[in-house]
Amino acid sequence: MRASTIIFALLFSYVALLVTAEDYFAEKFDKNWESRWVKAYPKKAENADGEWGWSAGKFYNDAVKDKGLQTTQDAKFYTISAEFPKEFSNKGKELIVQYTIKFEQNIDCGGGYLKLYPASLDQENMNSESEYNIMFGPDICGSSTRKVHVIFSHNGKNHLVKKEIRPET
16 A cells, blocks of 8 residues: 555544544524523522623624623622533543633633533532532632643542643633
8 A cells, every 4th residue: 555545544534533523512602592501590699690691702703603601790600501402422432522711801719610410400400519420621719720620520429630731821
């Protein structure tokens, strides 16, 4: 087999892998985003829950296409969830989870965590104690704490990834 044939075969194999990938969840935050998302207010009694906005923010490439969820008040708690369109299992397969978060202000202390919950989640009553499978996201507090937390939950026990991952700032 010639080198060009081998390269073509490798490229074809790579393309075939891309084609077989399946999106379990993708969100573009179009004008109907609120019909897919459920807001929870676990800190209502303390008046500590913030209200979500829908905006491209202060800086963007496209004012419409870059819209997403936005926290509208400082020093508040924000809780929201959306269901996967269908249940799935990634047993024997890689699972890639990613999201983008942009902090537009000089954040003093806070985070932006994404959690993957089991299908049994009570979305309207979700809170910090709700069982989850995966949690990750940036934790920023002052100039000394700047890290990405990654926690996997298995059989009721949380497993913190100890490798230090620094968020871009």
